[in-house]
Amino acid sequence: MKIYSVYNIKGGVGKTTTSVNLAYLSASAGARSMIWDLDPQGGTSYYLCVKPKVKGGAKGLIRKKPAFDDLLKMTGYPNLDLLPADISYRNMDQFLEREDKPTHGLHRILRPLRHQYDNIFLDCPPGLTTITENVFRVTDVLLVPLIPTPLSLRAYNRLVQFLVKRRTKKLQVIPFFNMVNTTKPIHRIVTKNVHAKHPIFLRNTIPESTIIEAMGIKRSPIFTYARESDEADSFRGLWKEIQQRENSKKRKKKTD
Ligand SMILES: Nc1ncnc2c1ncn2[C@@H]1O[C@H](COP(=O)(O)OP(=O)(O)O)[C@@H](O)[C@H]1O
Ligand SMILES: [Mg+2]
Secondary structure (H helix, E strand, O other): OEEEEEOOOOOOOOHHHHHHHHHHHHHHOOOOEEEEEOOOOOHHHHHOOOOOOOOOHHHHHHHOOOOHHHHOEEOOOOOEEEEOOOHHHHHHHHHHHOOOOOOOHHHHHHHHHOOOOOEEEEEOOOOOOHHHHHHHHHOOEEEEEEOOOHHHHHHHHHHHHHHHHOOOOOOEEEEEEOOEOOOOHHHHHHHHHHHHHOOOOOOOOOEOOHHHHOHHHHOOOHHHOOOOOHHHHHHHHHHHHHHHHHHHHHHHHHHO
């Protein structure tokens, strides 16, 4: 099982949009996939038309052995399940901090699902709190959507420094640009120059587009209502490049 977390300290950068579309692509390729909507705002649950409600709430997940058969919801898309958001997730930090090992809670919750899924996607809330530290501990691939501005790059650099300090070595960080608008000079400059300093940024980017924004009205992944669009292709390209990145990391490890 592999855990992909879509994270940025900021809100409104496309974490939820990316989580839903990548989880859909993973599932439609035949991988048993699950997406956990960790944000109490419940964007992923909304897009997937599932009520943002978890019996027992955050406390139940952390304190008890969760009855996943009950809690996991089918999305109607083959191979894609959802662990919905719940309003109580806004107190998740407090519950985690009361545990003996506050940064191990998510790891413990997800452990029984190891054999049930090939890919798990965590749609993370913004911020840098105890829940985020849990996310970093449990994640294999940290996907970081960023709007192409100098300030975003600064925030990204800070995130990397934080991760280095925490020695989260296992974690593979993969940043990419979302909401790219090439009519804006600043977007053109940042996307053009980024690879000189940060070759780690994905070559594929996601454009700013009303077709992507329409997910909020359609309440479904982009592939269900605009599968032939350039925007759908941009997510396909992104997912492909992410997988290529992982494979090349695996090959490198073998030769080391
Ligand atoms: N590529 C895009 N083009 C246009 N609008 C987008 C794009 N990605 C996201 N949005 C819109 O921006 C808002 C925030 O996106 P969302 O995925 O919810 O961000 P986050 O989860 O980081 O808060 C939503 O209204 C969403 O529809
Ligand atoms: Mg979100």
